[in-house]
Structure formats: C-alpha cells, structure tokens
Amino acid sequence: MSSLSTSGTMGLAAPATSSLGSCTTVSTIAGRLERLPMTSYQRGIFAIIATAWFFDSMDLGALTFVLGPIRQSFGLSTSQTGLLSSMSFLGMFIGAASAGVLADRFGRTRIFQVSMIFWGLGSILCGFASSVETLAAARVLLGFGMGMEFPVAQSMVSEIIPANQRGRYIALLEGFWPIGFIASGILSFAVLSFADWRWVFILQGIPAIFVLIVRRYVPESPRWLASHGEAARADAVMSEIEAKVSQRLNGAPLPAPVPQSIDQQQSHGLSTLFAPGYARRTVMLWCLWFFALLGFYGLTTWLGALLQAKGFAITKSVFYTILISLAGVPGFLTAAWSIEALGRKITLIGALLGAAIACYFYGAAADQTQLIVAGLCMQFCAFGMWSALYAYTPELYPTQIRATGTGFASAIGRVGSLIGPSLIGFILPTAGQSGVFALGAGAFVTAALVVLVLGEETKGRTLESISQ
Template identity: 55%
Template sequence: MTITTRKAQPTVAARLERLPLTGYQRFIFLIIATAWLFDSMDLAAMTFMLGSIKSDLGLTTAQAGFVASASFIGMFFGASIAGLAADRFGRKPVFQVSMIVWGLGSLLCGLSSGYNDLFIYRIILGVGMGMELPVALAMVSEFIPSQQRGKYAAILEGFLPVGYVFAGILIYFTLPLVSWRGVFIILAVPAAALLVIRRFVPESPRWLESHGRREDANRVISQIEDQVRKRLQGAELPAVAVDEITADVDLVSGRNLGVLTTLSELVNKTYGKRSFMIWTVWFFTMVGYYGLSSWLGALLQESGYEVSKSIIYTVIMSAAGIPGFIFAAWFLEWAGRKKAAVVMLFGCAASAYVYGQCASLKLPVEQVVLAGAAMQFFFFGMWCIIYAYTPELYPTRTRATGAGVASSVGRLGSIIGPLGIGVLLPVIGQGGIFIGGAICFVVAALTIWIMGIETKGLSLEQISQ
C-alpha cells in the first residue's frame, strides 16, 4: 500500500530524487553495466559459434535448436527465482550469487564432452544470466533519479550490442586457436573479478525502506549523500521536498511479503492490466528476437558463407545495434516510453521482413549485411526501451519480481524461437522464418499501443500509484 509521510520524515525516494547525478551514481551504474556486458557476451557466443558447434558435434538441425534454446530454459528459471528472491532478501545478495552461477556455467560449457553435457551446462549458464537481468534493472531504476532513469536503463541495455560485438571479435580471433570450448572457459574468467567489484554496490535504500528497515535505509542513503557531496567538492545538496512525498511500503511493516502475496499483486486490480500487457510484449519479442538472432550466423553458413566470414558479417550487423541503443536512449526520453517502443517494434518487423527476403533470394552480400544492420539497429533499440519500461510499471516492494516474471514469460518465447526455427527451417525456408519473426514484433507493438501506459518523467512512486 502507499502511505504519506510527515514533513519531518522525508522518504528515501525524496532524498534520492533531489540528488544531482554525479560520478558516484555513474560508478554504481558502471559496475552493473560491466556485469551486463559480460553476460551479453556469453549470450551472444551462441550466435557466433552455433554453426561450429553443430559441425563439431555432428548435431542435427533440431539438436542445434535445442542447444541454442538451452540457455533460455535456464534464464526462465533464473529470472523467476531472482525476482522473488531480490524482493524478499534484497538486491545485493542476489546480484552477487548470479555471478557465481554464471561463471560456473560458462566454465562447465567449456569442459563439456558432448551434446548432452553442453545442453545441461548451457541451462546452468542461463540460470546465472537470468538471475542478473531483473535485479540489474531494478537497481538501476532505484538508484538513478527519474529525469535520467530512462536514459540510463536504455544505456544499460545498450551494453547488449556492445557485448555482441566484443564476443564476435573475441571468437573471430580465438575460435581457430582454442575451439568453442576454450571460448567458454575464457568467458568464465570475468565472473571472479566482477564478484569482488560488486561488493562496492550498496543495497537499494528504496528496497530497505519498503521493507520497514528505515534505520538501514537512512544509513545507506546518508552514505550515498556523503559520496555525492565529495563529488560536488563539499557543496550543499538541494533541499528535500517533503510535501506530498509518498513511499511504497509492505502490507506488514517491517516484514517481507510472502511469495504468494507478491505474485498476487502482479495480477490484482491495480497492476493486472500492466502485467498482461508487458508479459505479452516480452513473449512475442523474445520469440522474434532470439529466434532470429540465435541463428543469424548459422543461417549465413547455411547460405554458403564460410565460418570466418559469417562471424565478420554478424559482427558488422551487430555493431549497428550501438547507434540503435544511442538513438533509443534519446528517443524514449523525447517521445516517451510507449510511443518509442511502438515505433521501434514496427521497425523491427519491417527490417526483419526485408532481411529475410534478401537472405532467401541470395542477394549480394553487401545488401544482406546492410539489411541485417538495419534489423539489428531496431532490435537493440527496441530492447533498450522495453528494459527501461518494464521495472517502472511496479512498486518497489514487487519491482524485481515484476521484472523477473516478465523476463520469465519472455524466456518461454526465447526457448520456442530458436527451437522452432530448427524444426521449421527445412519446411518454410529462411524467408518464411523472418516473416514469422516480423509478425511477432507487430503483435508486440499493437499490445503496447492499445494497453500501455506512459511513465516518462514520473517518479517510481508516482507510477506505482
């Protein structure tokens, strides 16, 4: 529920919202974003190595589809667990545990001996990646002031195309030397360093306050204010506006919400429509995006391009996602989340259709790469907006759960997408596959257009009411 505080007791939200954005908040963001970058590299690895893994292990097209979907099965469970755990036990401990699971999964993938091992270890890797995403989204939303929140959430997702590019470059140079198993081992190394660095990220004071731990919340927000003063060279901080300040608190002050209570809040009268809308969006965008992206390099090889060239072409196409997320970070603050998401989703649909036609007609490689670059521009820009939009729809007490459940529903789509292509590719060809992906993006766009709410410029507490 929501309570109004007294003037003498400004909320954590009010104290956070009035802080200037300094190097300290950017430092917290950079730690979260760095972890996101390496997660993205692990996720992108299959895009570049699926063809090689398929050839090396002698997999059928259907088996390759299962391997491509395995990490998404793990992400489904990871996102489901992490959202509930982060809302119950805190953002920070779940944030750190995700590193351990992710690093272990990547290492085991490198030590796998065959199809069955690789399938199981990719699931473990996916659990770690799935755990991080909703927690990272919640933390960025809760630390960054509302006027900058959307931009920084979009920039966070922008590390996904950067991760794809870095993964492609790494794999291009190391795959011939250490094989795909060695690449997975290399990708496990950053987990150990990030596990140490993440200790510098404080617990979310908004989460502490929402669970009745006001003394802990005041201590953390005071530490944040001290760090901001240092960055401002001792200058006075802006005054706290305490009139009409509200805080999201638990139904039972000082206690954690039960799992069933937390989940039921996602579908109650206040948040049920939002949940149905964002679940639908996540499901259809995941079917389209991961269905097409996981197979991008392998489909180029199916069209006759050699492994090294298919990696280079995929890197070039993925690089177009960098200006895509930069554009999206500006666009969502200018036009608003809802309009920006609709425009980018329709762009995804149109560009996916065009790319599919170029690839299936075997047009000159320059045209195929250009069409693919346009597709990745809209893909990554679209994800920036949806990742920024999702955690804003829920109150602090259920924000990580809301983002986690939406991500889990989406992971069902990400499982269906790559697997479905493995089954349907021999039947309907590349052109049909990309038409199907385009339809998925249209459905998602229409869902936000009809049912979405606008959150631009509002504090998280205002949106939750």
C-alpha cells in the first residue's frame, strides 16, 4: 500500500506489485489453513458459530408454531396472515443482501456480532407488539438480523475448515436449523399451555447475549485478512490458530504447509458475480435459492395453521409440527455424509426431488397416519436440501466476494420466502391444501432442474482451486 503514495515512474508499477504480494499472502495463509488437522480447537469455534445459528433458527421457526394464535389474537384473514408471515423474510432479504457486502468489506466476525444484536432485539419487540402493524415491523427487524447472520456464518465456517471436511461441517451447521426449529416448537408447546404467544418471542430473544462469547473466542478469518492486504494481522491470527491446534496435539509438529494456487486477477465488487467464470454460478444459485425457499417457507410457515385447519387444536398442531420436524435431524445427518461421499449436486437434486414427491403425498393425505408419514418424509428431504444448499453456495465464490455472493444468493432466496407464504395465503381459499402442496412440489422440482443443468461439482476441492 505504501508504494501507492510514491511519486514519479514508480506509480504505474505499484498496483501489480501490491496485487502479487496480496496473492502470495493469500496463497500462504490458505496453505497453512488447509494442512491443519481437525482438533477440538476448530470444532470449538464451529460449536460457537453453530450455537448462535441454533438460537437464530429458534426465532425463525417460532412463527410456524404461533401463527395460529397470532391470527386469532388479531382476527386476521388468511391473506393478512400470509402477509404477516412474510415480513420476517422481507427483513431477511435486506439483511442478507447488505451483510454479504459488509462482511467482505469490514470482516466476518464484526458483522456476525451485529446480526445477533438485531435478531435478539427484534424478537423481544415482537413479544411487546401492541398491534399487528408493530408486530410486522418487529418481524422485519428480526428478519434483518437473521438475514445478516446466515451468509456470514457460512463464510466463516467455510474459510476455517479444511477442504476434505468443509462440506460436512457446513452441512452440520445447517443441521442446527432443524434442531432449533424443534426446540422452538417444544418451547412454544410449553409456553402456550400456560401463557400467550408473546412470551415465546420474549424468551427467544434473550440468548442474543451469546454475542459476548462470539466476541471473545471466534477469531477473524485469516483468509479474509490476507485477501484485504492485512498480512501482519493474517499472520498473527494464523500463528495463534496454529499454536492452539498444536497444543491440542500435545505439541506435535504440524504438517508442512503447501501454498495454494491463487488467481492473480483479484476479484472485488458486485460486478464480479456476473464476470466470466462466475455468471453461470450466480444464475444457478439465484434460481436454486429462489425456488427452494419459495417451496420450503411457503409450506413450513403455514404448517401449523394447515394442521389446525384439518381439525387439530392449537397445542396439538404444535405437537404434530414438532413430530414431523424430528425427521429433519436424520435428514441433515444423511446430507452431511452424502455431500462428501457422493457430491454436492447429487445430494441437492435427490433431496429436492424427494421433498417434491413427499409434498404431493402430504397434500393428498386422507388420514392422520398418511399425513404424519408424508410429513416426516417431506421434512427429512427438506432439511437435507438445506444442508447441501448451505455447503454448496459459499464454495462457488473467491474469498474477496464470498460473503457478497452468498449474501445475494440468500437475498434472492428471501424473495422466494417473501412470496411463498403470501401466495399460499391467496391460494388456500380457492385451491385448498392440495393446491398449496402442488405449488411446493413444483418449486422443488424447478430448483432440482436448475442444479442438474447449471451446477458444477465442488467435492474435495479447496476454495482456491474452485475459484480458478
């Protein structure tokens, strides 16, 4: 950077030298990270990020379990209920789009911490909402924090975990979403038995204080530091990580680092998303996220209310929703194995098509047994889809724009999330539940076809090699 301030004939040559030095630093840092064996230190960082993800997922899943009581509390029509349920996705759209750019500009850990403050405050404000308008505004704020957190967490994990285990750990990270969803259901089930829906949101906002743990124990991504020319900080953080890994290995020497091949054409800015080599990936991811999230959130947000419409009491509909969601746990565990054993594409396509088939049978279920079996299959495949989706997305962009690319893909998905619940609110009175689940199935099939035609396999490749 100092060469940029020099005058005379040196000025023209400075950018190339600076770029070359930055590439060398990124190559070295990547090599040092990739050669590290997995120890309790990296797993500890992962556990902290995953715990924050878990709390965030609890807040996101809460509306599924309390939408029925909220609808009764404010006397909402089906279309009004659909619009209310979409408000958090509007916030997630804004949060995801902005967080990616901010995380690539200011760092992963800073934006991750800020996101936790937003969703915690938004959840508590939901509990104190005095009207449906203030509740909708609080849901936008809550969604904004959630939308910020998800793409940044993906980038953080993908940049710390070595290539041979990266997909599995990101899939496991996403697995905390069904666990959080189930935990939210259990909390809602317990709270609704003696209090109203407001206490569900208030209690779920308290864990935002976990931000203090993140601030203390989660380091900034050395890859990000190196890519932004902060060689000294990158080396210091990397040295600290190496020391702690070595300590977990009882002082055993670490394997020799192998510098990674780096594209010397440094990638920066939104235009890179549609530059040669990335445009196809961006189109594929945006279509995938849009249709997958339209189908998933359109169905999941209404799941409790749909069960209630079939004649179940509020508490019973919560119980059945929890029961169905339990299938998400083996779903994400299966995906975590499959994406490393079989690959990202086949896992995604299989999960999406499986979810589509299950949607059809769920909508056509004639009795309670068929409803539960089809629902279990649907959630198994849907949560497996989520794990593969989150593992796949951050791998397709270089470090300089990883959070930006992931954030914008997520933001496009939130457009689908925004449209899905509202669309179902209008479809349900005319086409009935079979029409609702036909819409979900069609969205999943479309997403699978996009991956089949435009997707590329990334299994076993380092982030740097994928970016070539």
